[in-house]
Amino acid sequence: MDHFAHSPTTILIINIVGVVAGISDAINNGYQSWGPLFGKLFFSFWVIIHLYPFLKGLMGKQNRTLMIIVI
Template identity: 70%
Template sequence: MALFISIILTCVLELRWSKVNIQDWWRNEQFWVIGGVSAHLFAVFQGLLKVAGLGTKFTVRMKSADDAAFGQLHLFKWTSLLIPPTSIVILNMVGIVAGVSEAINSGYNAWGLLFGKVFFSFWVIVHLYPFLKGLLGRQNRTPIIVVLWATLLALIFSMIWVRIDVFLPKKIGPVLTQCGVEC
């Protein structure tokens, strides 16, 4: 929480100094988060493939007069750039639900940790809200393949996260009881 508060205070000071209003700053933050988890991520992978010698082929061609008449037929239905942000939104929504249910089951001591986790998840979802609004804004326009791939990716990362479980202390070696039997 201290990190987030210090970052926000630094941004407020920069806004006051540069005379940028809050709405413009917030839109800029959202733009960079959406770009960072979609286009920038794929640019890194494409750069790594290029370094490895596996470049991508791209050919620029002129449109003919016939293409202009059928321009609406060539609109893309979905792109792989939509999958990572959708997966992140799904992961954070599931994380909020799982965290609240775990806190309810664990009792009073779990609510302190939950606040920080929910705050971070909510912060990520709010940053990706324009993306989510654009993806789900029109009825019957959301590509099912994007939702399926994003859900599959979120499920895989959730299963890995549950297996790692970084918030629980790890035991090192076997635990021996007083009688010398391993537990």
């Protein structure tokens, strides 16, 4: 993997971990914590969606099924 792939991969991993951590924190803290979470989730999903073509190219294809789906 070359140097150009490290930054987008790191950004994707941080955003995916942030989504999981935010949802689990909101589940643990109750109803009042869901409001501020929606803005953060929107931005995280926006970043993930815009980096999805990079992720798709990074993972490759396996019998016309994306490898990210297989994993």
